[in-house]
Amino acid sequence: MQMDDRKKRILRAIVQDYIASAEPIGSRTIARKFDLGVSPATIRNEMSDLEELGLIEQPHTSAGRIPSDAGYRYYVDFLMDPPCLGDQEKVLIERETARRIHEIQEVINQTSKLLSQLTSLTSVIMGPQNGKSLFSKMYFLPYQPGQAIMVVVKENGVVENHIVDIGEDVEAEELQKVADVLNRKMQGHSLHDVRKSLLHEIYSELSRQRHLLDSALAMLEPIINEDDSDHDHIYLGGALNMLNQPEFRDLDKVKGLLKALEEDGRLKKLLSTEQHGLRVSIGGENRLEEFQDCSVISASLRYNGELFGVVGILGPTRMDYAKAMAIVDYTTRRLNRILRNRRGP
Amino acid sequence: MQMDDRKKRILRAIVQDYIASAEPIGSRTIARKFDLGVSPATIRNEMSDLEELGLIEQPHTSAGRIPSDAGYRYYVDFLMDPPCLGDQEKVLIERETARRIHEIQEVINQTSKLLSQLTSLTSVIMGPQNGKSLFSKMYFLPYQPGQAIMVVVKENGVVENHIVDIGEDVEAEELQKVADVLNRKMQGHSLHDVRKSLLHEIYSELSRQRHLLDSALAMLEPIINEDDSDHDHIYLGGALNMLNQPEFRDLDKVKGLLKALEEDGRLKKLLSTEQHGLRVSIGGENRLEEFQDCSVISASLRYNGELFGVVGILGPTRMDYAKAMAIVDYTTRRLNRILRNRRGP
DNA sequence: TGTTAGCACTCTCGTTAGATGAGTGCTAAC
DNA sequence: GTTAGCACTCATCTAACGAGAGTGCTAACA
Structure with a gap:
């Protein structure tokens, strides 16, 4: 069976209406709302075909149809109006990202809030992965007797x-x-490397200042440990927005989802990708059980060509893909431009 | 009417049972579960008195009784077993707070998680209030051409x-x-002061290096602005735990509450206090509309005698006060001890 | 051959009516 | 002062019912 033009128009109508209303839609309603020039009966026949193609499905016998995951996929790939952004939204993104980008944390918080506000969905941001970040320099500043401030700069720009x-x-x-000695030795190496191979090399070079070195290394411990822990947090924005979606009116469902979101590991898996550009993962395309009813739009942030983080939006499978994609796309482009301007050390 | 011994025992039974079961409790059940040596009828009479005293109330005519806010208050003040902590919990708190306290952020995150886990409630932590914090020192470190790392140390120890x-x-x-000049001038002043009065004084002293000064001051902008903004965030831990409480089975209620939690301002009002020691705010004792069904147990963190932050737990009015109070108390004592050991600069 | 009208059938959802059970307040007896 | 008994109230559960929306099938039509 082929997807002729009329089938496409009908599928498009079903997806769009369902995205807007969250209600299954029947043949009669389609005929009324969308001017296809055919009767409900004809549409019924076509819908029967679309169902056979696996693009739509019935929640139960006597309800209308809703798009299946494959249906959404077809819609995103072939039927959707090309994602494009309103001017106000562009302005908003420009303005919000222009303010203080003095701290990486700041950027993450701002962006997270921004995305969830614009889309009314949940935003997901994964910061730079400590494990993979390369050491650049460290400094010591006086603090109090017996204590010092250790400032660590990484190659990805994080301080x-x-x-x-x-x-x-x-x-x-x-x-x-x-620290100067350590800087010379460690620059450009991951903290993982340091632990594995560099330590004794450094040790021998500095043997006369052994006791100082001991303490310096002890200080690096926290960073080195952080390296292994799953401490590269994932930041959620507007997790509550989910509660407004009719598909999450069921408390247990929400609980399950939020629980999965709280475990950073799950999400990290969901977001991890080396892929450049926009990535759309629809419903069951996510391997993870808990997110079968969700879709994720994500894109990567890069700094000096390295993966710096991932920015994304998580919503119900029934989401406004065009809008969400446009917003994520524009925001990450913008952030990447900003990151580029902070040239590498 | 007086609170005789039997009345107290009955009230105690009602509160304890309701805390455990979340179900209104009737005279018959009290007689069965708690061995008071009197019949349900007698208990009914006493309950009638307790209701008249405003300590308990009926959700509807033919249901059992539940404690009123005043009832909880009476329980907490007079009837409750003195809050005390299990050894495992003590050990857990010791262990969790012992790990890296190298960053204030770290402490906040850890504590937040810890509290919500121990109590199965939502933890609320308010960090140091930027607005009130006094400037101590600033340093500049090289970063990249055209950029520098500005390290700001405040008198409350925050870096x-x-x-x-x-x-x-x-x-x-x-x-x-x-920076050295700025340090001399600004040490011990709030950032607010700086903007108001010190700026021109500094200006005149440094007039020969005007262009450098201009940029240095521009750099302080972000911090000074932060000062005014409500940027002293509030950290929530285990906000989801609320979903497990039967009183929040209603989605709209949850939404309202979570929305209020998201607006930092509300919570700040709820937590703000100069009071030392443990503070228990029950139900309607909170002025804020949204938190009428909640109780808050909180205590302040102090550093050099100054208010450094507030640690608290937010739960339904029906919460295990003894346990929650013990946990908050022990945790804040512990944190305060740690803060004290990081003596003032 | 594709399209349409008609019709019987299915299934969800909201409403209504009873039955059930927990709990109360009152009265009178102990 | 305490208790037993009893009538009454009210939330909750269940089953039954009707309305409404939608389908699939068949037969007629262009």
Whole structure:
């Protein structure tokens, strides 16, 4: 069986109406709402075909039809109006991302809020993966007697500060000398590497300042550990928006989904991809059980060509794909431009 | 009418049973479950008295009784077993708070998770209020051509870093000289003060390095602005736990509450207090409409005697007060001890 | 051969009516 | 002061029923 023009128009009508209303739609309603020039009976026949093709389905015998995952996929790939963005939305995105990008955290928070507001869906942002980030430099600044501020700069531009304990008799300046050696050795290596191979090399070079080195290395512990932990958090924005979707009127469903969202690991799997450009994952295309009723639109952030993070939107399978895709696309392009302007160290 | 011993025992039974079961409890059930040595009829008479005293109420005519806000208050103040903590819980708190307290953010995240896990309620943590925090020192570190890392230390021990734009021809070292002047002038002043009065004083002193100063001040902008904004975020842990409480089986109720939680301002009002020690706010005792069905147990964190933050638990009015109070109390004591050990600069 | 009208059938949803059961308040007896 | 008994109230559960929306099939039509 082929998808002729009329079938396409009918499928398009079903998907669009269902996206808007969340109600199964019947032949009669289609005939009334969309001017296809044929009677409900004809549409019924066509719908029967579409069902056989696996593009639509019936929740129960005497209800209208709703799109299947494959139906949404067909719609996104072939039938949808090309995603395009309103001017106000563009302006909003420009404005929100223009404000203070002094801290990476700031960017993430802002963007997350922005996306969920614009789409009325849940936004999902995965920051830079600590595990893979390369070390660039470290500095020590005085803090209090016995303590110092350790500032760590990574090659992806991220700057972190930690308060570390040093001996009472040690000055931050002194420590900085040790740090300089570490900087020379560690620059461009992942923290993982450091632990694996560089440590003893550094050790020998610095043997005369052994006790200082010991403490410096102890200080790096927290960062090195962070490396392994699943500590590259995922930030959710507008998780509540989900409650407004009729498909989540069932409390248990919501609970399950939110629980899955709380476990960072699940989401990370869902978002992880090396793919450039926009990615659309519809319903069952997600492998994960919990997200079978959801779709994810995501795109990657890059810094110096490296994966820096992922920005996405999570919504019910029945979502306004055109709009969501346009918004994610525009936002990530914008962020990538900003990241590019912060040239590599 | 007086609260004699039997009345107290009955009220205690009602509160405890209702906390455990979330079901209104009737005279017959009390007589069966709790061994008071009197018949249901007698208990009915006493319950009638308790209702007249405003300590219990009936959801509808033919249901059992539930505690009123005043009833909970009476229970907490006079009837409750003194809050005390199991050893496992103590150990858990010790262990979780012992791990890396290198970053204030870390402490907040950890504690938030910990509290919500231990109580199965929602934890609420308010970090240091930027607006009130006093400036201590700033440093500049090299980052990339045209940019520097600005590290700001506040008197409450918080360290922040920001990436700031500087002229292409300016070195971070050069900037540090300006910073030294700023440090001398601004130490111990709130950022608010700086804007109001110190700026022109600083200006005159540094007039020869005007262009550098201009940029340094521009850099402080983000922090100064942050000051005014409601940017001292509130961190929620286990907001989902609420969904498990039978009182929130109604989706609209949950939505309303979560919406109120999302607006930081509301919660800030709820938590703000100068009071030392444990604070219990029951149901209608909260002024805010949205939280009439909730109780909040909170306590303040202090650093050098200054209010540093607030740690609390938010749950339905029907919560296990003894347990929640014990946990909040122990946790904040522990955190305060840790903060004290990080002596003031 | 494709399209349409007609019709019987299915299934969900909202309403209504009873039956059930937990709990109360009152009265009178102990 | 305490208790047993009893009539009454009210939420909740269940079954039954009708309305409404939609389908699939058949037969007629162009």
